[in-house]
Amino acid sequence: MRSRTSLVLPAAVIIIPLLIIIVVQGIQLVTHAENLLRPDSADQFVGWDNILRALGDPTLLGSIRVTLIYVAIAVTIEMVVGVSIALALNGRIPGKGVIRALVLIPMVLTPVVAGLMWRLLLDPTSGFVNWMLDSVGIGSYAFLSEPATALGAVILVEVWQNTPFVVIIVLAGLESLDPSPFEAAQLDGASAPRVLRHITLPMLAPVLSIVVLLRVIDAVKTFALVNTMTKGGPGTSTLAISNYVYRLGFETFDIGYATTVGFMVSLAVLIVLFPVATRLMGLRIRKAHR
Amino acid sequence: MNRSRPVLHTLRVTAVYVFVLWCILPILWLVSTSLKSDVEAFSREPVWFFVPQFSNYVTAWFDGGMGQSMLVSGGVAITSSILGILAGLPLAYLTTQVWPAESVGSARLTLGVLLLTTVPPVLSLTPFYRTFFGVGLTGNPVGLTIIHTFYAILLAVLIFRSFLASFPREIREAAMLDGLGEWRTLFQCVLPNIWGATFATFVLALIQSWNEFLYALVLTSGDSQTVPVTIAGFLSFFGTNWARLTAAGVIGALPIVIFAIIVRKHMARGLSFGGVK
Numbered sequence: 001m002r003s004r005t006s007l008v009l010p011a012a013v014i015i016i017p018l019l020i021i022i023v024v025q026g027i028q029l030v031t032h033a034e035n036l037l038r039p040d041s042a043d044q045f046v047g048w049d050n051i052l053r054a055l056g057d058p059t060l061l062g063s064i065r066v067t068l069i070y071v072a073i074a075v076t077i078e079m080v081v082g083v084s085i086a087l088a089l090n091g092r093i094p095g096k097g098v099i100r101a102l103v104l105i106p107m108v109l110t111p112v113v114a115g116l117m118w119r120l121l122l123d124p125t126s127g128f129v130n131w132m133l134d135s136v137g138i139g140s141y142a143f144l145s146e147p148a149t150a151l152g153a154v155i156l157v158e159v160w161q162n163t164p165f166v167v168i169i170v171l172a173g174l175e176s177l178d179p180s181p182f183e184a185a186q187l188d189g190a191s192a193p194r195v196l197r198h199i200t201l202p203m204l205a206p207v208l209s210i211v212v213l214l215r216v217i218d219a220v221k222t223f224a225l226v227n228t229m230t231k232g233g234p235g236t237s238t239l240a241i242s243n244y245v246y247r248l249g250f251e252t253f254d255i256g257y258a259t260t261v262g263f264m265v266s267l268a269v270l271i272v273l274f275p276v277a278t279r280l281m282g283l284r285i286r287k288a289h290r
Numbered sequence: 291m292n293r294s295r296p297v298l299h300t301l302r303v304t305a306v307y308v309f310v311l312w313c314i315l316p317i318l319w320l321v322s323t324s325l326k327s328d329v330e331a332f333s334r335e336p337v338w339f340f341v342p343q344f345s346n347y348v349t350a351w352f353d354g355g356m357g358q359s360m361l362v363s364g365g366v367a368i369t370s371s372i373l374g375i376l377a378g379l380p381l382a383y384l385t386t387q388v389w390p391a392e393s394v395g396s397a398r399l400t401l402g403v404l405l406l407t408t409v410p411p412v413l414s415l416t417p418f419y420r421t422f423f424g425v426g427l428t429g430n431p432v433g434l435t436i437i438h439t440f441y442a443i444l445l446a447v448l449i450f451r452s453f454l455a456s457f458p459r460e461i462r463e464a465a466m467l468d469g470l471g472e473w474r475t476l477f478q479c480v481l482p483n484i485w486g487a488t489f490a491t492f493v494l495a496l497i498q499s500w501n502e503f504l505y506a507l508v509l510t511s512g513d514s515q516t517v518p519v520t521i522a523g524f525l526s527f528f529g530t531n532w533a534r535l536t537a538a539g540v541i542g543a544l545p546i547v548i549f550a551i552i553v554r555k556h557m558a559r560g561l562s563f564g565g566v567k
Contacts, residue, residue, distance in 0.1 A: 003471045003472040003473060004384065004388055004472055006472075006473070007380040007381065007383060007384040007388070007472055007473075007476075008380070008381060008384065009380075010376055010377035010380060011377040011378060011380070011381045011443050011447070013377075014373075014377060014436065014439055014440055014443060015406075015440060015443065018414070018418070018436075018437075018440055021414075021417050021418060021421045022413065022414045022417050022418075024417075025416075025417035025418075025420055025421055026417050029416060029417065029420065081309075084305070085305065085306060085309045088302045088303075088305045088306050089306055091302075093302075093303055093306055094303070099306060099310050100554065101551045101554060102310050102313060102314050103309070103310060103313050104550055104551060104554055104557075105313065105314065105317055105547055105550075105551075106313050106316075106317075107550075108497055108501075108546055108547055108550040109317070109543050109546075109547060110500065110501045110517065110518055110521070110539075110542055110543050110546065111501055111503060111518070112501075112503050112518040112521050112522050112542075113320075113518075113521060113539040113542055113543045116521065116522070116524075116525065116535065116539055117316055117317075117319075117320045117536070117539060118316065120323070120532055120535070120536070121316060121319065125334060126332050126333065126334055126532070128319055128336060131334065131335070131336055160312070160313070160316070163309075164313060165561065167309075168557070168558055168561065169558060169561055169562045171558075172558035172559070172562075192298075207562070210562055210563070211562065214561075214562065214563075217407070217408055220410055221410045221411060221412075223503060223504045224501075224503040224504070224518065227503070227507075227522070228522055228525075241410070241412065242410060242411070242412050242504060245412040245415060245416075246412075246415070246504065246507075246508075249415065249416045249419070249508075250507075250508060255416050255419075255420065258415075258416050259416040259417060261412075262410075262412040262413050262414075262415060262416060263413060265410065265412065265413075266409050266410050266412065266413035269408070269409065269410055270405065270408060270409055273408050274404070274405060274408050277404055277408050278401060278404065281400075281404060281563070
């Protein structure tokens with residue numbers, strides 16, 4: 001019995017102190033108007049003021065909106081393109097091994113490098129993208145400094161970076177499907193679109209839902225791309241929630257309020273995503289097992 | 291099918307190749323810019339033919355501090371990945387082999403891990419910073435290593451669990467009858483059968499730590515900066531020196547990209563936490 005309990009110990013030694021820090025420091029920071037630039041402010045108890053301030057904060061509302069748009073558009077494009085390419089890759093194609101290796105590169109590329117690289121590519125004076133647009137007569141455009149296009153440009157990079165994730169997982173899923181339904185469909189002379197709609201996609205559904213879930217969880221956390229490409233600007237047009245919390249805590253040093261926003265946003269994310277995650281990972285606690 | 295529909299087949303192959311180009315052309319641009327002189331790199335008209343020069347790499351490595359950052363990032367990533375496996379594996383073993391994977395206790399523990407994986411890191415950013423600053427764990431790699439170990443444990447539990455859930459429990463039962471304790475059963479009877487999963491976990495934890503930016507930005511500074519923090523700092527440090535900036539980007543990304551390509555066969559299942567068998 002003792003050696004069983006000790007299996008938890010190594011993980012508990014790291015995780016439990018960190019959880020205690022989150023709770024204890026969290027409560028302290030949420031209820032105080034602490035600012036890192038004013039040392040005396042740590043003792044300034046404000047009760048619910050931080051929470052009330054967050055509820056009426058237009059910038060927070062804006063950053064939630066930015067994050068929702070970012071996640072919805074990016075994950076949708078990643079899924080549509082990623083699944084299409086995986087379907088196209090499934091089967092004989094010249095150079096498949098090399099393709100699999102090359103497609104991996106954007107996915108593992110350090111996000112900071114990806115962000116900076118695209119920032120230079122999209123640069124209005126010397127960027128390659130604008131040179132191309134110029135040479136075909138469209139004219140150059142300052143994508144990252146116009147509120148109308150900045151968010152779209154960041155989403156483009158998110159899509160560039162993470163579509164390969166969808167391709168790789170869905171392709172692996174396709175390759176592990178039971179071939180017999182496909183053989184039966186071929187004998188029956190079913191057309192390719194019908195096979196796709198009635199056999200491939202339904203059989204792939206569990207994999208697809210896990211991929212969507214993992215992409216959503218990851219995209220909600222976005223920080224590096226926005227930070228390196230636009231720093232949240234122009235104005236707050238690309239300010240995602242992580243970037244807003246960072247800005248509050250480490251640019252205006254309003255750490256009490258930053259913590260409050262972090263807590264409230266995290267709670268909202270959990271309420272929405274955790275039940276879905278639990279179901280898709282097959283982890284619902286069933287009463288019958290008690 | 292391919293022979294009967296040559297048009298469809300050509301379309302399919304073209305779509306794949308266009309996608310590969312879309313993935314790879316920006317990278318080729320990055321690498322070629324890093325080999326140009328500063329004037330060529332910043333030129334409005336792209337310079338297609340140039341004499342490659344490696345002075346940007348030398349500058350980025352020494353003056354830009356990339357050499358130092360690579361050491362720090364490597365240390366943090368390797369340490370946190372190994373610790374994450376050592377702490378996460380026993381927990382996954384407990385919740386699949388000692389307890390059946392369907393038991394309430396197992397589901398509860400795993401739910402906890404899943405909860406911590408789902409929650410955005412901004413929840414704990416300021417509490418960790420304030421605590422770590424107070425006890426001297428900022429400005430050096432120690433605090434960051436602790437945080438990265440935390441995330442490596444979560445990753446390890448979920449990946450190992452997906453592999454061990456289908457691992458026959460009889461092996462452990464036989465080992466226990468022979469009088470081996472849980473730890474020796476784990477390391478002598480179970481671990482040798484799941485080296486693939488262990489390697490996949492190590493690879494993904496390493497990439498996760500190397501690329502992590504938010505905590506690294508807050509918890510490290512000066513000599514303890516990791517690769518992403520140093521590269522992000524280049525933008526203000528070298529201004530519009532694109533050649534050096536891109537050289538730093540190539541240096542920082544190269545080890546992890548090469549590593550990932552070499553070990554890619556192990557990644558797909560780990561990436562989806564067992565969603566793909």
